[in-house]
Amino acid sequence: MTSTMRKTVGRPKDEGLPARRRQEILNAAAHFFARLGYPNSDLRILADELGVAKGTLYRYFPSKKDLFAATVENCVRQLKAEVDEAVTHVGPPLAKIEQAVRAYFRFFDQHPYVVELFIQERAEFRAGEKQAYFEHRRENLGPWKELFAELSASGKIRNVPVDRAIEVASNLLYGTMFTKYFSGQEETLESKTNDVLDTLFNGLMLKEITSEDLVVETRKEI
Amino acid sequence: MTSTMRKTVGRPKDEGLPARRRQEILNAAAHFFARLGYPNSDLRILADELGVAKGTLYRYFPSKKDLFAATVENCVRQLKAEVDEAVTHVGPPLAKIEQAVRAYFRFFDQHPYVVELFIQERAEFRAGEKQAYFEHRRENLGPWKELFAELSASGKIRNVPVDRAIEVASNLLYGTMFTKYFSGQEETLESKTNDVLDTLFNGLMLKEITSEDLVVETRKEI
Amino acid sequence: MTSTMRKTVGRPKDEGLPARRRQEILNAAAHFFARLGYPNSDLRILADELGVAKGTLYRYFPSKKDLFAATVENCVRQLKAEVDEAVTHVGPPLAKIEQAVRAYFRFFDQHPYVVELFIQERAEFRAGEKQAYFEHRRENLGPWKELFAELSASGKIRNVPVDRAIEVASNLLYGTMFTKYFSGQEETLESKTNDVLDTLFNGLMLKEITSEDLVVETRKEI
Amino acid sequence: MTSTMRKTVGRPKDEGLPARRRQEILNAAAHFFARLGYPNSDLRILADELGVAKGTLYRYFPSKKDLFAATVENCVRQLKAEVDEAVTHVGPPLAKIEQAVRAYFRFFDQHPYVVELFIQERAEFRAGEKQAYFEHRRENLGPWKELFAELSASGKIRNVPVDRAIEVASNLLYGTMFTKYFSGQEETLESKTNDVLDTLFNGLMLKEITSEDLVVETRKEI
DNA sequence: GATGAATGAGGATTCATTCAT
DNA sequence: AATGAATGAATCCTCATTCAT
Numbered sequence: 001m002t003s004t005m006r007k008t009v010g011r012p013k014d015e016g017l018p019a020r021r022r023q024e025i026l027n028a029a030a031h032f033f034a035r036l037g038y039p040n041s042d043l044r045i046l047a048d049e050l051g052v053a054k055g056t057l058y059r060y061f062p063s064k065k066d067l068f069a070a071t072v073e074n075c076v077r078q079l080k081a082e083v084d085e086a087v088t089h090v091g092p093p094l095a096k097i098e099q100a101v102r103a104y105f106r107f108f109d110q111h112p113y114v115v116e117l118f119i120q121e122r123a124e125f126r127a128g129e130k131q132a133y134f135e136h137r138r139e140n141l142g143p144w145k146e147l148f149a150e151l152s153a154s155g156k157i158r159n160v161p162v163d164r165a166i167e168v169a170s171n172l173l174y175g176t177m178f179t180k181y182f183s184g185q186e187e188t189l190e191s192k193t194n195d196v197l198d199t200l201f202n203g204l205m206l207k208e209i210t211s212e213d214l215v216v217e218t219r220k221e222i
Numbered sequence: 223m224t225s226t227m228r229k230t231v232g233r234p235k236d237e238g239l240p241a242r243r244r245q246e247i248l249n250a251a252a253h254f255f256a257r258l259g260y261p262n263s264d265l266r267i268l269a270d271e272l273g274v275a276k277g278t279l280y281r282y283f284p285s286k287k288d289l290f291a292a293t294v295e296n297c298v299r300q301l302k303a304e305v306d307e308a309v310t311h312v313g314p315p316l317a318k319i320e321q322a323v324r325a326y327f328r329f330f331d332q333h334p335y336v337v338e339l340f341i342q343e344r345a346e347f348r349a350g351e352k353q354a355y356f357e358h359r360r361e362n363l364g365p366w367k368e369l370f371a372e373l374s375a376s377g378k379i380r381n382v383p384v385d386r387a388i389e390v391a392s393n394l395l396y397g398t399m400f401t402k403y404f405s406g407q408e409e410t411l412e413s414k415t416n417d418v419l420d421t422l423f424n425g426l427m428l429k430e431i432t433s434e435d436l437v438v439e440t441r442k443e444i
Numbered sequence: 445m446t447s448t449m450r451k452t453v454g455r456p457k458d459e460g461l462p463a464r465r466r467q468e469i470l471n472a473a474a475h476f477f478a479r480l481g482y483p484n485s486d487l488r489i490l491a492d493e494l495g496v497a498k499g500t501l502y503r504y505f506p507s508k509k510d511l512f513a514a515t516v517e518n519c520v521r522q523l524k525a526e527v528d529e530a531v532t533h534v535g536p537p538l539a540k541i542e543q544a545v546r547a548y549f550r551f552f553d554q555h556p557y558v559v560e561l562f563i564q565e566r567a568e569f570r571a572g573e574k575q576a577y578f579e580h581r582r583e584n585l586g587p588w589k590e591l592f593a594e595l596s597a598s599g600k601i602r603n604v605p606v607d608r609a610i611e612v613a614s615n616l617l618y619g620t621m622f623t624k625y626f627s628g629q630e631e632t633l634e635s636k637t638n639d640v641l642d643t644l645f646n647g648l649m650l651k652e653i654t655s656e657d658l659v660v661e662t663r664k665e666i
Numbered sequence: 667m668t669s670t671m672r673k674t675v676g677r678p679k680d681e682g683l684p685a686r687r688r689q690e691i692l693n694a695a696a697h698f699f700a701r702l703g704y705p706n707s708d709l710r711i712l713a714d715e716l717g718v719a720k721g722t723l724y725r726y727f728p729s730k731k732d733l734f735a736a737t738v739e740n741c742v743r744q745l746k747a748e749v750d751e752a753v754t755h756v757g758p759p760l761a762k763i764e765q766a767v768r769a770y771f772r773f774f775d776q777h778p779y780v781v782e783l784f785i786q787e788r789a790e791f792r793a794g795e796k797q798a799y800f801e802h803r804r805e806n807l808g809p810w811k812e813l814f815a816e817l818s819a820s821g822k823i824r825n826v827p828v829d830r831a832i833e834v835a836s837n838l839l840y841g842t843m844f845t846k847y848f849s850g851q852e853e854t855l856e857s858k859t860n861d862v863l864d865t866l867f868n869g870l871m872l873k874e875i876t877s878e879d880l881v882v883e884t885r886k887e888i
Numbered sequence: 889g890a891t892g893a894a895t896g897a898g899g900a901t902t903c904a905t906t907c908a909t
Numbered sequence: 910a911a912t913g914a915a916t917g918a919a920t921c922c923t924c925a926t927t928c929a930t
Contacts, residue, residue, distance in 0.1 A: 017914090037345060039261040042899060044917095053916045055902080064900065122404055123259060123345030126338065134404055158424070160417075168394075168421045175397015176390075182344055182353055195382075199390045199422070202380070264924060266892095275891045277927085286925060461893090481789060483705040486920065488896095497895045502922070566848055567703060567789030570782070578848055602868070604861075612838075612865045619841015620834075626788055626797055639826075643834045643866070646824070708903060710913095719912045721906085730904060 022060050025050060029071040034113030038068055038120045065125075072121050072132040075114045080136060082107050093151050098197055101173060105189035108177050115181040137170065169200055244282050247272060251293040256335030260290055260342040287347075294343050294354040297336045302358060304329050315373050320419055323395060327411035330399050337403040359392065391422055466504050469494065473515040478557030482512055482564045509569075516565050516576040519558045524580060526551050537595050542641055545617060549633035552621050559625040581614065613644055688726050691716060695737040700779030704734055704786040731791075738787050738798040741780045746802060748773050759817050764863055767839060771855035774843050781847040803836065835866055 047054045061067035086103030148162045269276040283289035308325030370384045476490045491498045505511035530547030592606045713720040727733035752769030814828045
C-alpha cells in the first residue's frame with residue numbers, strides 16, 4: 001500500500017489554521033455557555049453564531065462536554081495570565097497582594113461571563129471531575145505561601161498560620177466575586193478592592209477582640 | 223342538602239394531609255435535586271423514591287421548575303429559622319454575631335446538600351429570576367444593620383460604613399461556605415468559625431495598614 | 445412517607461394491556477425491520493405505523509437494539525411452536541422428519557420476512573452476541589438426536605455418526621431456505637420438500653459411491 | 667505542441683497505477699467491511715488504514731455503496747477463479763465435482779471474511795439490487811448443467827431432473843458454508859467435504875425410501 | 889385525588905459527501 | 910490528482926407534561 005500511496009501530495013495543510021479556529025471557537029463558546037447555561041446550550045446555535053456547521057465543532061472537540069471543559073480551562077488560563085502580569089514587576093509584598101486582588105477583580109469586571117462558567121462547571125460536573133478554577137487555585141498556591149511566610153517572618157502580619165491566612169483571603173475574594181454576580185450588584189468588583197483589603201489587613205475592630213469578649217458557653221471550643 | 227352542608231357529613235377531610243404531603247415532597251426533593259443536579263433530575267425517579275406517582279407531584283407543584291423553586295425556598299426558610307433561633311437569647315452584640323456565624327456554618331455542615339441547591343438554582347435560573355438565597359439575605363438585613371450601627375455608635379468597631387461592613391462579612395461567610403463545597407475540603411465549616419471571626423474582627427495585620435503602605439499609582443482610586 | 449402515600453388508589457392497572465401492547469409492537473416490528481433493514485429502520489416510522497408515539501416504544505423496550513432482539517426471539521419461538529405442533533401426533537420416525545421439514549418450510553413460506561430478520565440479526569450483531577436462530581437450533585437438538593439414534597439402531601439409515609447426519613440435514617434445510625430468499629426464487633419452499641427429503645434420504649447416486657470413484661491425490665484425506 | 671504530441675514528453679504516466687491502487691483499495695475494503703459491517707464502516711478509518719485521504723476513495727469509487735459492491739464483486743471473481751483453477755485439469759465428472767466442492771470450501775476457509783461480505787450485501791441491499799454471489803451462481807451454471815446431464819446420460823446418477831440436482835447440491839454447499847459462520851463452528855469447511863459429498867451422492871438411507879414409507883395424508887403431494 | 893401510560897419536542901452525535909486548495 | 914476541512918442531513922433517545930381512568 002505504502003509504495004503507491006503518497007502522503008505529501010494534495011492540498012497543503014495550513015499549520016496555523018486549526019489553532020486559530022480552535023481559539024475562535026473557545027472565545028465564542030465562553031460567551032455562549034455563559035449566556036444560556038450549559039444544559040440549555042444547543043451547539044447548533046453556537047455553530048450558527050460562529051458561521052460554521054455543527055460538524056465543525058465536533059472536528060475540534062469530541063463532545064459538548066469536552067468543548068465546555070476546554071472553554072473553562074481557557075478562561076482560567078487567561079485569569080492566571082492577567083494576575084501574573086499585574087504582579088510581575090511589583091516588589092513590596094503588600095503591594096503585590098493589592099495588585100493581585102485588583103487584577104483578579106478587574107478580570108471578572110471585564111469578563112463577567114467567566115463567573116457564569118464557573119457556576120455552570122460546578123453545577124454540571126460536581127461528581128468526581130475536578131473544577132478548573134480550584135485546580136488553578138491549588139496549582140498557584142506556592143508563590144503566595146512564600147509571600148505570606150515572608151510577611152510573617154518580617155513581623156508584618158499577626159501570628160496566624162500561613163495556610164489559614166491564605167485560605168481566608170482566597171475565600172473572601174472568591175465570595176466577594178461570586179456574591180456580586182449571584183446577587184446582581186451593579187458596582188464593579190474593582191471598586192471593592194480597598195474595602196476588601198482594609199478588612200483583610202485591619203479587621204473590623206478598633207482594638208483586638210479576644211475570646212474574653214465572646215459568649216461564655218462556646219469558649220471551650222475556641 | 224346544599225354543598226355547604228355536606229361539610230360535616232361522612233369521613234372528615236384531613237385538613238393537614240396536603241400540607242404534610244407537600245412537606246414530604248419538599249424534603250425528598252431537596253436531597254434529590256442536590257444529588258443529581260437540576261437538569262439530570264428525572265421526576266419519575268423522585269416519584270418512585272417517594273412511593274408516589276409522577277402525576278401526584280404535579281398536583282402539588284405546577285412544574286418541575288416550581289417544585290425546585292419551592293424546594294430551595296424551603297431550605298432557605300430552615301436556614302433562617304436556625305440562625306434566628308441561635309441568636310434569640312443572646313444579648314451582647316459581638317456574641318450575637320459569633321452565634322449567627324456559628325449557626326450559619328453548622329447549618330451547612332448538617333445540610334450540605336443545600337449548597338448544591340443554591341448552585342443549581344443559580345446555574346439554571348440566572349436570567350431575571352431572583353435567587354432565593356439572596357432574597358433571604360436582603361430580607362434579613364434590617365436587624366444586622368441595627369446591630370452594626372449600635373456597635374459603631376458605641377465605638378466598638380472602626381469607622382467603616384455599616385452597609386459595607388455587613389457586606390464584607392456576608393461575603394466572607396458565603397465565600398467560605400461555597401469554597402468548602404466547591405473544593406471538597408474535609409474539615410467542617412464550624413471549625414473555621416474562629417478563624418473567620420478573628421480575621422473579620424482583627425484583620426491580618428499587627429498594626430493598621432493605611433494607603434501609605436500600598437503602591438503609589440493606585441492611590442488615587444482609594 | 446409511606447404512612448401518608450397510598451399505593452392502591454388511582455387509575456386501576458389493566459393487567460393484560462402491557463402484554464398485549466408488547467405483542468402488537470413485536471408483530472409490527474417484525475415486518476418493519478424486515479422491510480427496511482435494521483440500520484434503516486427509524487423507530488419514529490414504526491411508531492407512526494402502530495399509531496403510537498416513539499416514546500411508547502421505549503416504554504416497552506429500552507432501546508432499538510433490544511426491540512430488535514425481542515422481535516427475532518419472538519419469531520424463533522413461533523417457528524419452534526409450529527414445528528413442534530406439526531410433529532406432535534406423528535409416530536413413525538421418517539414421517540416425523542418429513543413433517544418437521546414440511547412445517548419448517550411452510551413457516552418460512554408464510555412468514556418470509558423472518559428470513560430477513562435472521563439476516564439482519566447476523567449482519568448487525570455478529571460480534572459476540574448470540575444469534576437467536578442458532579441458539580434455538582442448539583436448544584432443540586436433543587429430540588432429533590434421539591430420533592436419528594433410533595433410526596440408526598433399527599438399521600434404517602446408513603452407519604453415519606448421528607451428529608453429522610443431523611448437521612448435514614440442518615444445513616441443507618437452512619441453505620435451501622436462505623438461498624431461496626437470497627436469490628429471489630419464486631416457487632415455495634414447501635414445494636421443495638420432496639426433492640430435499642429424497643436427496644437427503646437416497647442421495648443422488650444409483651449405486652453407492654466410494655473413495656475409489658474419486659480422484660487419487662485427495663484419497664489420503666478421506 | 668498540440669496536446670496529442672505531449673504524450674511522450676515529461677514523466678511517462680504510470681498506466682497501471684490507477685488499476686493497482688484500485689485493487690489495493692478493494693483488498694483493504696474487503697477486510698474492513700467484513701470486520702465492521704457495512705453500516706458501521708466509516709470510510710475515514712478505511713482511508714486511514716490505507717494511508718490515503720478520504721477524498722481519494724471517492725476518486726476511485728463514486729460512493730460508499732459502489733465501493734462496497736465492487737468489493738463483493740472482487741471477492742466473487744476470486745472465488746470463481748479458484749474453483750475454475752481447481753477443476754481445469756480434472757477429467758472424471760465425479761472427481762470434478764469433488765474438486766469443485768473442495769475448492770469452494772477451501773476458499774471460504776482461507777477467506778472467511780468473504781462470508782461476512784455476502785451477509786452484509788444481502789442485509790443492506792435486499793430490495794431490487796442483485797446479489798453478486800447469486801449473479802455469479804447463475805452465470806456459472808452452464809458447465810455444471812452439462813456435467814450433470816452427462817452423468818445422468820451415462821447412468822451414473824438417479825433419474826432426477828438436472829436443474830433440481832444442481833440446485834440441491836448448491837444449496838447444501840451454501841447452507842454448510844453459511845451455517846459454519848453463523849454458528850461459529852471451529853472445524854474447517856474443507857474437513858466437511860467428504861461428509862457433504864457422501865450425503866449428496868449416497869443419501870442417508872441404506873435402501874431407497876419411497877413415498878410408501880412416508881405418512882399417508884401427505885402422499886398426494888409427493 | 890391519584891395514577892401511570894402516552895406523548896413528542898428537543899438535542900447530541902455521526903459520517904457520507906463535497907470542494908477549495 | 911490528492912487532500913482533508915467543512916458540511917448538515919439523519920436518527921437515537923430522554924423526560925417534562927398531559928389526561929383518561
